Amino acid sequence: xxxxxxxxxxxTGIQLVAGLCLxxxxxxxxxxTPLDAQSIVNKSNLVAFYPGQDGRGSVKMLIVDERGKKQxxxxxxxRRNASEPGxxxxxxxxxxxxxxxxxxxNTTFRVEKHIDQDDDxxxxxxALDLVKRISAGDKRTSFMGTHxxxxxxxxxxxxxxxxxILEDGKSFYKIKSTPKEPKQVEFTxxxxxxxxxxxxxxxxEYFDNTNQVYRTIENVKFENIEGYVTxxxxxxxDLRNGxxxxxxxxxxxxxxxxxxxxxxxKSLRSPSVKWF
Amino acid sequence: MLLKExxxxxxxxxxxxxxESLANEVDDEFSEWDExxxxxxxxxxxxxxxxxxxxxxxxxxxxxxxxxxxxxxTARVSGDFTFxxxxxxxxxxxxxxxxxxxTDFELREAYYQKYVLDNLQVKLGRQVISWGTGDQVFLNxxxxxxxxxxxxxxxxxxxxxPINALRLDGGFSYFxxxxxxxxxxxxxxxxxxxxxxxxxxxxxxxxxxxDILHAEVNDKREYAARIYGNQGSVEWSLxxxxxxxxxxxxxxxxxxxxxxxxxxxxxxxxxxxxxxxLANIEVSDYSVSDTExxxxxxxxxxxxxxxxxxxxxxxxxxxxxxxxYVEKDSxxxxxxxxxxDIDKTRSQVxxxxxxxxxxxxxxxYIFIQASPNQDDAYLQGNLQVRVNDRLxxxxxxxxxxxxxxxxxFSQFDYNDNIYLRVRYYW
Numbered sequence: 001x002x003x004x005x006x007x008x009x010x011x012t013g014i015q016l017v018a019g020l021c022l023x024x025x026x027x028x029x030x031x032x033t034p035l036d037a038q039s040i041v042n043k044s045n046l047v048a049f050y051p052g053q054d055g056r057g058s059v060k061m062l063i064v065d066e067r068g069k070k071q072x073x074x075x076x077x078x079r080r081n082a083s084e085p086g087x088x089x090x091x092x093x094x095x096x097x098x099x100x101x102x103x104x105x106n107t108t109f110r111v112e113k114h115i116d117q118d119d120d121x122x123x124x125x126x127a128l129d130l131v132k133r134i135s136a137g138d139k140r141t142s143f144m145g146t147h148x149x150x151x152x153x154x155x156x157x158x159x160x161x162x163x164x165i166l167e168d169g170k171s172f173y174k175i176k177s178t179p180k181e182p183k184q185v186e187f188t189x190x191x192x193x194x195x196x197x198x199x200x201x202x203x204x205e206y207f208d209n210t211n212q213v214y215r216t217i218e219n220v221k222f223e224n225i226e227g228y229v230t231x232x233x234x235x236x237x238d239l240r241n242g243x244x245x246x247x248x249x250x251x252x253x254x255x256x257x258x259x260x261x262x263x264x265x266k267s268l269r270s271p272s273v274k275w276f
Numbered sequence: 277m278l279l280k281e282x283x284x285x286x287x288x289x290x291x292x293x294x295x296e297s298l299a300n301e302v303d304d305e306f307s308e309w310d311e312x313x314x315x316x317x318x319x320x321x322x323x324x325x326x327x328x329x330x331x332x333x334x335x336x337x338x339x340x341x342x343x344x345x346x347x348x349x350t351a352r353v354s355g356d357f358t359f360x361x362x363x364x365x366x367x368x369x370x371x372x373x374x375x376x377x378x379t380d381f382e383l384r385e386a387y388y389q390k391y392v393l394d395n396l397q398v399k400l401g402r403q404v405i406s407w408g409t410g411d412q413v414f415l416n417x418x419x420x421x422x423x424x425x426x427x428x429x430x431x432x433x434x435x436x437x438p439i440n441a442l443r444l445d446g447g448f449s450y451f452x453x454x455x456x457x458x459x460x461x462x463x464x465x466x467x468x469x470x471x472x473x474x475x476x477x478x479x480x481x482x483x484x485x486x487d488i489l490h491a492e493v494n495d496k497r498e499y500a501a502r503i504y505g506n507q508g509s510v511e512w513s514l515x516x517x518x519x520x521x522x523x524x525x526x527x528x529x530x531x532x533x534x535x536x537x538x539x540x541x542x543x544x545x546x547x548x549x550x551x552x553x554l555a556n557i558e559v560s561d562y563s564v565s566d567t568e569x570x571x572x573x574x575x576x577x578x579x580x581x582x583x584x585x586x587x588x589x590x591x592x593x594x595x596x597x598x599x600x601y602v603e604k605d606s607x608x609x610x611x612x613x614x615x616x617d618i619d620k621t622r623s624q625v626x627x628x629x630x631x632x633x634x635x636x637x638x639x640x641y642i643f644i645q646a647s648p649n650q651d652d653a654y655l656q657g658n659l660q661v662r663v664n665d666r667l668x669x670x671x672x673x674x675x676x677x678x679x680x681x682x683x684x685f686s687q688f689d690y691n692d693n694i695y696l697r698v699r700y701y702w
Contacts, residue, residue: 065637071665073635101665102324102701104635106356112509118549120509123634127433129406133511133547135554137589138633145635145662184552186592261395265504265511266445266452270389270397273361 037163040173040194042087047199049155050089051228052254054080056275060248063146066241073144074100076276078258088115088159093263096153097276104144108268111154121150124268131268140185147236147245152217161190171196187215198222198229214240226254320359325352328699332429335675335692341473341484343690346375348428354385362390375471384438395447404436405443405456407502407513409545409556411628412645413601415581416515416543416560418500419458420522422465427472427688429672429695437465451505458498463491463536464522467688475687477575478532482681482690491524491534510548517541521564525576537574538565543581553588561606578606587628593636597628622684623649637662645685652678652686670697 035043061073075098082091094111098104112120118136125132139151160180167174173196178189187206194201200222206215221233230252237244261267262275328350337343350371357364367385372378387401408417412426412435425434440459446452467474468489476483498519505512517539524534543560562579566572580603587597605620624647632639639660646653658672673694678686 069664101635102326103665103668103699105324107634117509120549125634127404127431128436129404133554135552135588135595136549137552138595141589141593142633142636145633145637259394261447264447264452265506266397266447269445270363270399272391273358273363274391 035173037165037173037175038158040165040175040199041158041161041163041177041192042089043199044192044194044201045089045155045158046085047229048201048231049092050081050085051230052226054078054256054258055252055254056256056258057252058250060250061146061148062246063243064245065243066238071145072100073098073146078262078275080258080260080263082112082260086115088157089155091115092154093260094154095263095267095271097271098144108271110263110265110268111150112263113154115157115159119151119154122265122268126269129269131265137184146247147215147238147243148247152236166191169196172202200229200231214238225252228254320357322356323353324702325354326699326701327351328431328697330428330430330695330697332693332695334690335673335694336690338473338484338690341469341482341690342486343473343484344375346373346428346471348373348430362388364388393446397445399443399445400441402438402440403443404438405441405500406436407454407515409547409558409585410583410601411585411597411599411626412643413583413599413624413626415558415583416502416513416517416541416545418517418519418522418539418541420462420464423467424465424471427467427674427691427693429674429693429697431697431699437462451503454502454504456500458500458519460495461493461498461520461536462522463493463520463524466523472688472691475682477682478527480682482687484690489524489534491536492528494520494536496520510546512546513544515541515543515545515560521576525574526566527573527575529571529573535572537567537576539563540565550586551588553586556583556585558583580604580606593633594629594631597626597630599626600624601626619650619683621649622647632660635662647683647685650678650683650686651680652676652683654685654688666701668697668699668701670699671695672697 056076056078058076059074063071063073075096077094077096080093082093084090092113094113096109098107106126108124110122114120119139121134123132123134124130134150140149142148143150143153161177162180164176165173166176173194175192175194176189177192179185179187182188188209188211189207191205192201193203200219202219204217205213208214216237216239218235218237219231220235221231222229223232224230230249232249234247234249235244236247258275262272330348330350331345333345334343348371350369352367352369355366365385365387369382369384371380371382373380383402385402385404387399387403389397389399391397405419406417408415414421419439420437422434422437439462442457444455466489469484469487473482473484474489475481476487476489479487498517500519501516503514519539520536521539522536524536526535526537527533528535540563541560543558545556545558547554547556560581562581564574564576564578567574567577581601583599583601585597585599587595590596601624603622624645626643626645628641628643630639630641640658642655642657644653644655653676655675656673658670660668660670662668675692676685676688678689680686681689
């Protein structure tokens with residue numbers, strides 16, 4: 001099995017390095033350690049999606065379509081690590097409650113993120129009292145009419161692509177990531193820029209089969225929140241038609257002690273007023 | 277004349293335009309990133325809602341049923357009042373129907389909700405409750421449905437009818453328990469001739485406005501329960517319902533009065549990812565009481581119902597879903613003894629092709645449900661345009677067809693319609 005071979009190849013000899021990475025989060029001198037592409041992506045994934053044991057925040061999105069028409073989305077989001085993250089990350093739970101626009105107010109969305117299998121996603125439509133499950137095939141489709149995909153919100157597993165360093169710059173790594181299962185995704189490969197100091201990804205460029213960049217995600221602004229580097233402004237662009245979505249993450253708090261009950265089906269139907 | 281007929285629509289459009297121009301003006305005042313700051317913050321009390329116009333035209337109207345095209349104008353007010361970690365929710369509609377020149381008020385939701393413990397929630401009041409895995413087929417979901425709203429082409433939300441109930445939802449280590457007590461029985465809003473024709477078994481014919489189906493509605497309490505949980509990615513549920521059938525399938529022979537037969541049901545369902553899509557299976561066992569009573573006729577008997585479904589993405593943003601559904605009479609000796617002309621089984625297949633997601637600019641679907649053994653079909657579809665965050669338009673159709681006039685879908689053959697809905701959220 002080529003996939004297994006790749007996984008073995010990638011994980012051989014990396015575990016120790018990854019272990020060291022985990023210990024040295026945020027410490028100086030880390031950038032000097034020679035790293036291979038997989039380790040950089042693993043580390044970057046942990047920095048971007050696993051700060052703290054849990055976290056909460058509010059998200060505002062402005063969607064600008066190709067004709068300049070604007071729409072908004074606004075929701076609160078909580079996240080919890082369901083298992084101790086390993087080198088490729090760990091099991092995570094996400095919960096989203098929408099407040100704007102009015103037609104989706106009180107709609108909720110829940111994700112059980114897995115490491116060795118497809119994530120589980122559910123959407124709850126309050127007017128119908130209906131829990132709709134979203135199939136894994138939909139992971140790279142629009143999240144609520146924005147330019148963001150479901151998968152962008154919760155993170156793509158570093159195991160799903162083969163990573164190669166294209167450029168070892170002064171302040172960044174540029175990495176080419178090629179999917180192991182090309183049929184599951186709409187891109188042929190993507191480039192990601194990873195900041196050497198923080199290991200935060202700063203930009204993603206997705207390529208189509210004519211080798212053109214057709215989609216980008218830019219992490220525009222970062223803040224240090226409770227000791228964790230955090231993206232606060234993000235821009236997702238569709239270069240084919242010029243549309244884009246601006247995303248602002250606000251009121252972020254880490255290690256707030258969100259209980260696992262907040263991530264249940266019961267919660268989808270009626271989210272706890274305390275947390276949302 | 278034309279102006280008179282559409283005066284309400286004109287007034288509505290005028291209102292839409294006013295709101296729209298206001299909304300756009302506000303948009304231009306902000307630069308892009310700063311625009312976020314203009315979004316309202318969460319308050320303890322939030323009021324919102326919509327204005328809607330729905331117009332529908334019959335495709336092959338028959339005068340003998342006195343059909344007329346109609347327009348329904350609806351204004352909704354919703355209020356969420358949060359206090360002390362609990363929620364009070366209110367949702368009410370005022371609507372005007374120009375077919376009957378009637379104004380209606382409907383309280384759709386008025387409930388109090390609170391987590392009394394971390395893992396136990398109470399919801400008390402008027403609410404919509406629903407469960408199960410089917411799409412427009414309900415096996416274990418025996419909460420009332422508004423089938424008239426479906427044929428009227430109102431938003432699919434209206435298919436689920438609210439009830440006055442107490443709901444307790446508790447979470448334990450390996451399972452969750454959902455208990456519902458319904459204050460008093462509420463039937464479906466079934467097709468009774470008022471707007472749409474239906475097959476009347478007493479007349480052995482399709483009838484309309486002159487033969488409205490009345491039934492004796494009892495005010496007994498109903499109970500429903502569900503135990504559910506997840507085993508990895510597999511969702512499972514067990515269901516129980518103690519109440520009444522929601523359609524008047526019984527006739528009291530002495531009075532010729534229709535009634536809603538008592539019903540007990542048990543069932544189960546699972547839903548799980550399979551081959552990149554989602555599969556679901558659901559079964560239920562209906563025990564209809566009193567079917568042996570010689571003074572009553574039941575047009576439905578104890579039944580076994582089973583459903584299997586699968587959905588997957590065929591292209592990006594395009595989904596395909598199929599369902600196979602079977603109803604099988606499990607007490608047919610009663611039917612045989614009374615010599616009733618009732619089908620003992622019904623099989624139904626459905627295919628649904630849909631595109632676009634919630635909040636996409638364009639979305640739509642085509643959904644066909646057909647019965648191979650009763651030779652009838654129901655085709656529905658719509659195209660939805662989300663003009664912006666506030667304005668939405670939907671164009672759609674409902675078409676029924678069948679060989680005989682007394683089966684589930686073919687009895688509605690004269691009700692084929694096209695419709696337009698315009699909704700403005702405030």
